[in-house]
Amino acid sequence: MENALRLLRRNGAVVVLILILVAVSTAAPGILRWRAINGLLQDNAPLLILIVGATLPILLGCLDLSIAAMASLAAVVAAMLSPVLGSASVPVVVAGAAAIGGLQGYLIGRLQVPSFVISLGALGIFKGIAMYLTAANMVGITPGIWIYDLLGSRSFGMSNSFLLVLITAGLFAAMLRFTNLGRNIYAFGANEIAVYISGVRRDLVRSFAFAASAGCAALGGIMMISQTMFASATVANSLLLPALVGVVVGGTAISGGVGGVLSSLIGGLIAILIRVGVTISGLPPESQDVAFGITILIAVALTTDRAKIGVVK
Amino acid sequence: MTTAFSLEGISKRFGEVTALDNVSLELNEGEVLGLIGQNGSGKSTIMKVMAGLHRPDTGIIRVGGKVVQLRSPLEAAQAGIGLVHQEQSLITSLTVAENLFLDKPAGSTSLGFYRWANLRDRAKHQLDKVELDIDPFTPVSELSFGQRQIVELAKVLSLEELVHGHMVILFDEPTAVLNPPEIQALFGQIRRIKHRSSVVFVSHRMDEILEISDRVYVMSDGRNVATRDKEHVNVDELYELMVGKQRVNRTDRKPREAHIGAEPALTLKNVTVPGEIDDISLTLAPGEILGLIGVQGSGAETILRTIFGIADEWQGKIEYFGAPLTIDSPAEAVAKGIGYLPAERKTEGMIRNTSVSENVAITYGWQHGRGAGLISRGKERGMIEGWVRKLAIKTPSIGHRIDNLSGGNQQKVVLSKWLFGKTLKVLMLDHPTRGLDPGARGDLFAVIRELADQGLAILLVGDTLDEVLTLSDEIIVMKDGRVSARITDVQAAPPSEEELVKAMV
Amino acid sequence: MSKLIKSQGPLLALIGLVILFSVFTDSFASPSNLAAVLEAAAIPAIVAIGLTFILMQASIDLSVEGVASLANIVLSITVANSVTSTDIGLWAVPLVLCVGLVVGATSGAVSIYVRMPSLIVTLGMWLTTVGLAALLYPDRLPQILETRITSLAIDKQWGLSWIVYLTFLLIIAATLVEKHTRFGRMSRAIGENEPVLRMSGIKVNHHKIAAFALAGGCYALAGILLGARIGVGNTQSGVGLLFPSIAACVLGGTLLSGGRGGIRQSMIGVLILVSLRNGLIQIGADPLLQSALEGAVIIVAVAGSTWHLRRKIRVIK
Numbered sequence A: 001m002e003n004a005l006r007l008l009r010r011n012g013a014v015v016v017l018i019l020i021l022v023a024v025s026t027a028a029p030g031i032l033r034w035r036a037i038n039g040l041l042q043d044n045a046p047l048l049i050l051i052v053g054a055t056l057p058i059l060l061g062c063l064d065l066s067i068a069a070m071a072s073l074a075a076v077v078a079a080m081l082s083p084v085l086g087s088a089s090v091p092v093v094v095a096g097a098a099a100i101g102g103l104q105g106y107l108i109g110r111l112q113v114p115s116f117v118i119s120l121g122a123l124g125i126f127k128g129i130a131m132y133l134t135a136a137n138m139v140g141i142t143p144g145i146w147i148y149d150l151l152g153s154r155s156f157g158m159s160n161s162f163l164l165v166l167i168t169a170g171l172f173a174a175m176l177r178f179t180n181l182g183r184n185i186y187a188f189g190a191n192e193i194a195v196y197i198s199g200v201r202r203d204l205v206r207s208f209a210f211a212a213s214a215g216c217a218a219l220g221g222i223m224m225i226s227q228t229m230f231a232s233a234t235v236a237n238s239l240l241l242p243a244l245v246g247v248v249v250g251g252t253a254i255s256g257g258v259g260g261v262l263s264s265l266i267g268g269l270i271a272i273l274i275r276v277g278v279t280i281s282g283l284p285p286e287s288q289d290v291a292f293g294i295t296i297l298i299a300v301a302l303t304t305d306r307a308k309i310g311v312v313k
Numbered sequence B: 001m002t003t004a005f006s007l008e009g010i011s012k013r014f015g016e017v018t019a020l021d022n023v024s025l026e027l028n029e030g031e032v033l034g035l036i037g038q039n040g041s042g043k044s045t046i047m048k049v050m051a052g053l054h055r056p057d058t059g060i061i062r063v064g065g066k067v068v069q070l071r072s073p074l075e076a077a078q079a080g081i082g083l084v085h086q087e088q089s090l091i092t093s094l095t096v097a098e099n100l101f102l103d104k105p106a107g108s109t110s111l112g113f114y115r116w117a118n119l120r121d122r123a124k125h126q127l128d129k130v131e132l133d134i135d136p137f138t139p140v141s142e143l144s145f146g147q148r149q150i151v152e153l154a155k156v157l158s159l160e161e162l163v164h165g166h167m168v169i170l171f172d173e174p175t176a177v178l179n180p181p182e183i184q185a186l187f188g189q190i191r192r193i194k195h196r197s198s199v200v201f202v203s204h205r206m207d208e209i210l211e212i213s214d215r216v217y218v219m220s221d222g223r224n225v226a227t228r229d230k231e232h233v234n235v236d237e238l239y240e241l242m243v244g245k246q247r248v249n250r251t252d253r254k255p256r257e258a259h260i261g262a263e264p265a266l267t268l269k270n271v272t273v274p275g276e277i278d279d280i281s282l283t284l285a286p287g288e289i290l291g292l293i294g295v296q297g298s299g300a301e302t303i304l305r306t307i308f309g310i311a312d313e314w315q316g317k318i319e320y321f322g323a324p325l326t327i328d329s330p331a332e333a334v335a336k337g338i339g340y341l342p343a344e345r346k347t348e349g350m351i352r353n354t355s356v357s358e359n360v361a362i363t364y365g366w367q368h369g370r371g372a373g374l375i376s377r378g379k380e381r382g383m384i385e386g387w388v389r390k391l392a393i394k395t396p397s398i399g400h401r402i403d404n405l406s407g408g409n410q411q412k413v414v415l416s417k418w419l420f421g422k423t424l425k426v427l428m429l430d431h432p433t434r435g436l437d438p439g440a441r442g443d444l445f446a447v448i449r450e451l452a453d454q455g456l457a458i459l460l461v462g463d464t465l466d467e468v469l470t471l472s473d474e475i476i477v478m479k480d481g482r483v484s485a486r487i488t489d490v491q492a493a494p495p496s497e498e499e500l501v502k503a504m505v
Numbered sequence C: 001m002s003k004l005i006k007s008q009g010p011l012l013a014l015i016g017l018v019i020l021f022s023v024f025t026d027s028f029a030s031p032s033n034l035a036a037v038l039e040a041a042a043i044p045a046i047v048a049i050g051l052t053f054i055l056m057q058a059s060i061d062l063s064v065e066g067v068a069s070l071a072n073i074v075l076s077i078t079v080a081n082s083v084t085s086t087d088i089g090l091w092a093v094p095l096v097l098c099v100g101l102v103v104g105a106t107s108g109a110v111s112i113y114v115r116m117p118s119l120i121v122t123l124g125m126w127l128t129t130v131g132l133a134a135l136l137y138p139d140r141l142p143q144i145l146e147t148r149i150t151s152l153a154i155d156k157q158w159g160l161s162w163i164v165y166l167t168f169l170l171i172i173a174a175t176l177v178e179k180h181t182r183f184g185r186m187s188r189a190i191g192e193n194e195p196v197l198r199m200s201g202i203k204v205n206h207h208k209i210a211a212f213a214l215a216g217g218c219y220a221l222a223g224i225l226l227g228a229r230i231g232v233g234n235t236q237s238g239v240g241l242l243f244p245s246i247a248a249c250v251l252g253g254t255l256l257s258g259g260r261g262g263i264r265q266s267m268i269g270v271l272i273l274v275s276l277r278n279g280l281i282q283i284g285a286d287p288l289l290q291s292a293l294e295g296a297v298i299i300v301a302v303a304g305s306t307w308h309l310r311r312k313i314r315v316i317k
C-alpha cells in the first residue's frame, strides 16, 4: 500500500492517465480507435501547445494569463498577413509573439509588477487590439498556403499539429533537463532571491519563460486557424482556463520549482480525456460541468507531490 | 536541588536521519544549562521537542515530576516552557503588543474584538521589564534589528505573568546575531529570571557557554556524550568532547609582504550609500584577507552588497583590477569574478526545496558542462561530493533536500557554490561562520586561508573579534557607516580586543 | 510630500483620474454620472471585500463568478418567480447566503486538509458551481417577482439605490473586522508569515476557512443583488466579476503575495477601475479598444503606485 502510494505520488500523472484511459475505453470502446484518438488530438493540439508553453512561467512561480488572448491575436494577425507573406506569416507571427512575451517578462522585473497583473493587463491589451484589427468580424485566411495546409493535415497517420506539439514539448523538456537555463528555471521557482544572488540573470530567465509561453500561444492560435480557416478576435479566448487546468493536473506546482513540460502534456491529456469521459458518461449535459470540476479536483489531488510543497496557499 | 524538567529516553527520526537517539536530560530549578555540539548534532531538535514543536518518537517528558505530552507550542507555553528561536520570528506587519502575546493562551479579546487599552497596558509592562522604551503599538516593521531581538526576548519573558509555577526558557543560538553589549544585556536578563526559571542556552561560542551556564551538556550525533559542571571544565576540554579531537592551534598567517606591491584587486574610493555608509575607501590585493567588523547596522555588510551590485543606489568609485567597476546586478559581478556569501542564509543563501547538489552547482555548474549551455550532472557530482567531504557537510547524500540539513551544514553548502568555479577572483563573505560549530569554523578558516594563499582576494565581515583577528591581514572597524579604525598588518602586530571593541561602540 | 505619494499612491491615482475625466468631459462629474459610478462599483466592491481577506492571507479564490451565478439562480427559484411554484419569501436570502458560506468553507477546507493550492481548488469550485447553477436552472428564465428584492435596485434614496447603501454598511463592517478582530489582524499576518503563526499556536486553518466562507457569503450577496438588478435568474449573471475584482484589489495595493493591503485599499481599487471604465466611455474612446486601454491603465497604475517599493532584493512573481 505504502509503495503503491509512493508510486502514485512520483508518477501520479501517468498513473491517472492510464486509469482514465482504461475507464473511458471500457465505457466506450470506440474511443480507442486510432481515428477517434487522432481526431481528438488534432482538435486539442492548440490547447496542448498552450499548456506546454504555460508551464514555463508557472515553473518560475509566475502566471501568464495572456496566453489565450495572445493565441487569438496571433490567429488574427496571421490570417491578415497570410495573403501578403504566405507561409512566412507563421514564423513572423510566432517570432513577434515571442518578442512581445519576452517584453512582458522583462517588464515584470523592470517595473516590479507581479506577473498576474502584467499578464492580466496584457490580456486586455491583446484582446483590444484583436478587436480593433478585425472590427469584431471574422477574418478568413487565403486557402492553399503550404504551411497552413501542412498543419491541418497528417503524416505517418498522425495529425501534424499534434506532432508539432510533441516536438516542442520534447525540445523544452530537454532544455529543462540538460541546460543551465533549465536548471536556473527550477531554482528560480524555488527561491528567486537566492538565485539572483547566486549570479543568475533573472531578467533573462523570466523573459525566456514568457517568450516561450507567448510563442507557444501564437502557435496554438495558428493551429486553430489552420483547422477552421477563419480567425476572430476571440477564437482562442476560452482556452485560458483549460490550459491552466492542464498544467496543474500534470502536477506542476503553482508556487513554482516543481513539475515539467511532459507532466503538463500528460495533464492536458488527462483533462481532455476527462472531458470526453464526462461527455460519453450519459450524464445530462447540465451536470457535466459539475462532474468535470470534481474529477479535475480529484485528479489534481492524486497527481501533486505534496511532499515538495511547503506552505499551501 | 529539585528537578524542574526532564527528558527520558527521547528519540526522534526524520526519515533516514536519526536526529535524537535515546537522549535524557535533567534540568534543575534555577539552573542555566549550556548546550553545545557540532552542527547537526541535534541541539535545535531537542529544543523543539521541549517546546512542543516536534513530537518525539519515543521517550517521556516530565515537568515538575509529572509526565506531560507537549502537543503544540501552546501546550508548552501553558506548562511554562518558552523558546527563543534561532531565527527571528516576529510578524512585521503586526504591532509590538500583538507580537508579544501572539503565542499566549489568554488574549485581550472579547467576542473576537481586541481590547486595545488592555493589550497596551499588558504590553507596556513587558517592555518595561526589558527596558525597551517604545510605543507598544509600533509596527514591528519600524523597529531596528536590535530592538526586534529585545522584543523577541520580551515575548518569551511574558510567560512570567502567565504561568504560576516554574518556567523553562530555551534559547537557540541567541547570541549569533548580537554584538558584545547586547550579549551582556541578554545575560543580565537570564540572570534576572534565574530565581524562578531554568534556562537552556545553545551557543557555538565556548567563552559564552562558560560565562553563563552552571552545567554544560554536550551532544554529538544525536546523543549526549558528556555533562560537566562549569567549575570542572575548560574550553579545551569542551572542544575535545564536542569534536572528538584536540583543538589545533592557530596557524598564523604568513606576514603581509606576500601581497604588497601587487595590483589591487578592488579599490573603493569615497563610496557612499545614503543612510547606510558614508565615504568609505579601501583597497584589497589578491591573496589578501581584509576583515571588516562592526555592530549590527554599522554598514559593514552594505559595503559588500554595494560591490556586488545589489545596493539600490550609491555614489563614489569602485575599481576592479585598475578599471572602473560598473555593475548593476550580481550576475555582472559574478561574470567579472566576484562572489558573495550572504548573511541571510534562509532567504538569500539557500535555494529551498532543492537538493544540495543543485545548490552547489547553481552558479558555476555550467563551467563544468559540455559547453553551449549544456550541463553535465555526472561530472558535477564527483566534484560536489569532493566539497562535501572537504567541508565535512553532514548530509545523507548530495541529492538530499537542503531544507533538512542543520543550520550550520546549510551554510557550508551555500559557501561551496562559490568554491565550485574556476573564475573567482574576489570572494566576499558576510558573517560566514554564523551558526557554525567550532570544528566547522576551524575547517572553514583553513579553507579561507588556502583560498587566499592561492591568490583569491577575500573581503570578510566577521562575526566575532576572534575571527577577524585570526584570519585578516588588515582590519577595518566600522561604526555608524564610517570607518572608525584601521589596523594594517594584523598578523605582525595584532591589536588588542579592547582596542577593537572601543572603536566599534 | 514624497511620503504621501508613497503611502497613498492608489488614492492619488484615483483622484488624478477623476480630475482628468472631469476636465476633459462635462458629463463625468455630473451628479447623475457619479451616482452611476457608485452603482456600478457596488457589486464589485462586495466581491472585493470577500477577496481582500483571502488575498491578505496569500491565498486566491477564483470561484467568484460561479458562486455568484449559483446564488442568483437559487434566489430566483426560491422566491416568488415566474417559473417554479416555490416561494419561501425573504427566507431565500439567508438560504442563499448559507449556500455561499458553505461553498466557500468547502473550498477552504479542501485546500487545507487535502493540501492543494487554493488556486486549483477554487478553479475546480468555479467549474462545479457553474455546473450546479446550470443544473438548478429551470426550463425557462425565471423572473423574480418578489418586489422586496427587486426594489433594492429600483427604489432610490437621494439618487442612490439600496444596493449602494448596503455596500457602504458592509464596507464599514468589514473595516471593523479587519482592524479590530483577531481574525482580521491574523489574516494579514498569515499572508506575511504563516509558519511562525502555526508555531505560535494560532489556529491558522480556522482563520483560512473563515476567510473563504466569508468570501463565499460576499459572492452570494453579490449574486442576490445582481438578481435584484436584472430581475431574473441567469446562469451567466456572475460572469465578468472575477478578474475586475482581483484587479481592483491589486490596483489598490492588496498584493497577491499576501500580508499587505486591506479593505480601504481594495475599495480604492474598485473605484479606480469603475471610474476608468465610465470615463473612457464619456471621453468617447473607441469601444473596440476599451479593453486594451483598461489593460494598459492597470499595468501603469500598479507600476506607478508600487514604484517606491522597488528593490533589487524583492520577490515579484
Ligand SMILES: Nc1ncnc2c1ncn2[C@@H]1O[C@H](COP(=O)(O)OP(=O)(O)OP(=O)(O)O)[C@@H](O)[C@H]1O
Binding pocket: B014, B015, B017, B018, B019, B037, B038, B039, B040, B041, B042, B043, B044, B045, B046, B394, B403, B404, B405, B406, B407, B408, B409, B435, B437
Ligand atoms: N525537519 C527535518 N527534516 C529532516 N531532517 C531534519 C529536520 N530537522 C533536522 N533534521 C536533521 O536532524 C539533525 C539534527 O539537526 P538539528 O537542527 O537539531 O542540529 P543542530 O545541532 O541544531 O545544528 P546547528 O548547530 O547546525 O544548528 C540534522 O542531521 C538535520 O539534518
Ligand SMILES: [Mg+2]
Binding pocket: B043, B044, B045, B086, B172, B406, B407
Ligand atoms: Mg540548530
